[in-house]
Amino acid sequence: MAIPRVDSPQQSAPCRIVVAGGSYGGITSVLTLLDLIDGKPLRVGLETQFSRDLRVQRKFEIVLLDKREGFFHTVGAPLAHVSRRHVKPFWRKFASFDDLHRPEVHIVQGSLKNVDLESKSLTFKGCGSGSGESSLTYDYLILATGLQRPWPIVPTADNHDQYVRDAEAHIAGIENAREKSVVVIGGGAVGVEMAGEIKNHHPNHSVTLVHSRSQVLSNEPLPDDFKDRALEVLREEGVEVLLNERPSVDLDAKELVFADGREVNPGFVLMAASKWIPGTMYLPDSALDEEGYVKVSATLTLASEDSKNPTHFAIGDIARVSGIKRAGAALRMGCVAAINIYAAMLAQEGLTEESAYNDWPEVPPMIALAVGKQALTFGPGQGTKWGVDVMEQTFGDDLGWTFSLRYLDLLDYYEPLKAHEPVGADVMPGQ
Ligand SMILES: Cc1cc2nc3c(=O)[nH]c(=O)nc-3n(C[C@H](O)[C@H](O)[C@H](O)COP(=O)(O)OP(=O)(O)OC[C@H]3O[C@@H](n4cnc5c(N)ncnc54)[C@H](O)[C@@H]3O)c2cc1C
Numbered sequence: 001m002a003i004p005r006v007d008s009p010q011q012s013a014p015c016r017i018v019v020a021g022g023s024y025g026g027i028t029s030v031l032t033l034l035d036l037i038d039g040k041p042l043r044v045g046l047e048t049q050f051s052r053d054l055r056v057q058r059k060f061e062i063v064l065l066d067k068r069e070g071f072f073h074t075v076g077a078p079l080a081h082v083s084r085r086h087v088k089p090f091w092r093k094f095a096s097f098d099d100l101h102r103p104e105v106h107i108v109q110g111s112l113k114n115v116d117l118e119s120k121s122l123t124f125k126g127c128g129s130g131s132g133e134s135s136l137t138y139d140y141l142i143l144a145t146g147l148q149r150p151w152p153i154v155p156t157a158d159n160h161d162q163y164v165r166d167a168e169a170h171i172a173g174i175e176n177a178r179e180k181s182v183v184v185i186g187g188g189a190v191g192v193e194m195a196g197e198i199k200n201h202h203p204n205h206s207v208t209l210v211h212s213r214s215q216v217l218s219n220e221p222l223p224d225d226f227k228d229r230a231l232e233v234l235r236e237e238g239v240e241v242l243l244n245e246r247p248s249v250d251l252d253a254k255e256l257v258f259a260d261g262r263e264v265n266p267g268f269v270l271m272a273a274s275k276w277i278p279g280t281m282y283l284p285d286s287a288l289d290e291e292g293y294v295k296v297s298a299t300l301t302l303a304s305e306d307s308k309n310p311t312h313f314a315i316g317d318i319a320r321v322s323g324i325k326r327a328g329a330a331l332r333m334g335c336v337a338a339i340n341i342y343a344a345m346l347a348q349e350g351l352t353e354e355s356a357y358n359d360w361p362e363v364p365p366m367i368a369l370a371v372g373k374q375a376l377t378f379g380p381g382q383g384t385k386w387g388v389d390v391m392e393q394t395f396g397d398d399l400g401w402t403f404s405l406r407y408l409d410l411l412d413y414y415e416p417l418k419a420h421e422p423v424g425a426d427v428m429p430g431q
Pocket of ligand 1: 020021022023024025026065066067068070071072074075076077078110111112113144145146147149153154190193279315316317318325326327328329330368369370
């Protein structure tokens, strides 16, 4: 679609809302805004603090800006990056979603570079066919650009075809690993899931997970019984786990040297030990905490912003909020930000009080973790659950892609794996 005009929005002009990042958080914002505009029930069934009979008079223009040309199912990356069958369908081009084919929606492929909070303008560098730098002004901005993670944890390609080539080459590397030996470095949630999926899909390979601490998931705010159970499940699934080891790693030579001098040369090494950084360099330092997360208020606007005049929202993994970073949380935050923009517009038109905003609550730690054929869940009042049946209920057979798309009412556009659709689950993974 054509890039929209780049001049300043006027009061009479449509209200321009830019959503930067079109994954779980961002796409939910766009879809919720469209539901609000259409006066339909919200697909992410949250209640609004204003009457749904109230309608904003001003027209809308929604710009979805993403450096990728589609919605990638990051939760499913551990599966997509070991199983050829799952590579293509886990990246859906935005153009494949009919709900986004509307005159008020513009999809722009580009990477956000700078946000000027005062002038309400941003610059982005085009990706794909248009690679120059452009600027846009806006009335409202939703930032949903997630954490920066390296390949092969998530795609670094900006287009589907390159991503498929990268993923297939990566899978071939696992398939052809010398002596069928694979080592995963890092026993956080990503490393645990990656190791479990490799063993599950390549059962004749030896898969070893190496972690520097005495428990897997050591950085997560989860009880010991969950972490201990995760270790047991990993071992049941056939993954060898080495704890309290911090080998030096030469990725090119595929060589690990342990503290006692032991050298190991696996056929394939996967690094899952990096610290993920929020992709928020486009904001001034004053909007960020010391780790780069965006400081937000209860309504998910920038903390520094006047709550009576909200303009900038940050949602999903980049927002400094309580709880473990999860896709389900990102998705609901996307809904809250969209509702609050609509509430702000209703207030501007004198139709509601300024207090008609939704607040993002304190969220206690909760998680869903896929480990090979089994999954583990933990949530308040539920304790630790695990097993093959937990996997079916929580993730189905595609690490939650069908559930996610059903939750967003986008399942109609998900043909390739539809035949495998599990029955009866309507929850997002990790909720
Ligand atoms: C391997 C793995 C497994 C996981 N498993 C689970 C799980 O089982 N359950 C669960 O709930 N969560 C899981 N998570 C966490 C979950 O994926 C994140 O919480 C979720 O992706 C956050 O969504 P988001 O919309 O905030 O950001 P992201 O999903 O990270 O999306 C960010 C979007 O912004 C775009 N973008 C980034 N920078 C820019 C820029 N400068 N300009 C324009 N666009 C940009 C990206 O292309 C992307 O589309 C997992 C994460 C990983 C890595």
